[in-house]
Amino acid sequence: MAVDELARLGVAALAGEYHSVVARAAAARADALGLPFLCSSAVLDALTEQPTDWVARLAPAQSHGWQIFADFLLGAGHSRIAVAAQPSVYWASGTRILRDYLAPRGGTVVELGTSSLTPTAVCDELVEHGATALLLLVGHPEPAVSIVKAVRRDERLAEVMMGAPAGQPEFAEWATLLGGDGAAIPFLRYLPERPGPLGARVETALRERLAEAPSFVAFEGYDTIAVLAEVLRSHGVDRARTAEAWPRVAVEGTRGQIQFSRTPGISMWQWAWTPVQVVDRDPADPARLRVLHAG
The missing domain is CATH 3.40.50.2300 (Response regulator)
Known part of the structure; x- marks a missing residue:
């Protein structure tokens, strides 16, 4: 699979996924190969069957x-x-x-x-x-x-x-x-009620590039890159050193300060927690999103 091929090519770390079920397979393989994997969006609580030091996650658990x-x-x-x-x-x-x-x-x-x-x-x-x-x-x-x-x-x-x-x-x-x-x-x-300075700057840049308002997934992508860039800059490209760095991460993301910890019931390093909102499309203007509830 793709994880094995990327590992053979010598990548320092993996990031991102298409879907929680796909991410589950990728995380299991990354753990088996000793390849750091930063999960951006997948929310399954049991992303890996066993506790692992190789995987960290930005998205909140399901x-x-x-x-x-x-x-x-x-x-x-x-x-x-x-x-x-x-x-x-x-x-x-x-x-x-x-x-x-x-x-x-x-x-x-x-x-x-x-x-x-x-x-x-x-x-x-x-x-x-x-x-x-x-x-x-x-x-x-x-x-x-x-x-x-x-x-x-x-x-x-x-x-x-x-x-x-x-x-x-x-x-x-x-x-x-x-x-x-x-x-x-x-x-x-998974967005805060009001963006901080970095979130506002990134939102403006993404809106100009996309010609529309970015979804929260775009912010997950930016935060993923920001975390990996900081880890690789500070600890080099050695895979083991990258995995050891997860609990020492302290990065200003678009949605708050990102730090990873061990969370009960979660088998990987977890950012606990990114802001969570319940929103819908406004019947008066379906292009507009309304915040109904926050947690």
Whole structure:
């Protein structure tokens, strides 16, 4: 795989990933090879099966962010939650986190498997179970877009709130495909309420380069580069020295001071925690994001 090839090429460290499931495989291989890996965005709590000194992570653990999302749901009056979920270790982990957190607080989670249910059937199940909120634990654009359209067009579900804790509504394609239907669907993002001086400068530069507002993922990317640059500058390119440096990192990032520590239940060096927000697209202007809750 790519990690093995990069290791053979002599890279000093790895950074970034495409998806939590991909990052899990990359982290396991990096740990086995003794190759430092700085994870930018993947949130799975169990990113590695065993404790490792080779992996560090900037993104908050899924349990941390999704519990904040669950608090938002309860505060908004939703205690009977349905999840439309695809088979995946990531979605299964999210469902378990929500169920475990909501149950002792009077909430229930009903799982609707999208492998066997059409979007119309999902609507029927929502009515049958009396759910007041539907969480989209599915891929983008499909089946997420089709489910959103079906729910929006079902008069029986006019009062049902949809949410997408994994952040699908942040994609520009989401707004293009759904327009107003994609608004008022809360999701998680990892930004402070107000950016500091560095965050503001980076946001301005990225906005000019991208010709649009950068997503929180862009800030994760910048912070990843900033951390690796500091570690390599201070400790050289020896892999073992890089891994030993994780607990000594103190870097000003776009979203706060970045430092790694050992966190209960987390098997790698973890930044605990980047700011977490629940946001949605404003129905009055779907290009604008509103902050609904912070944790």
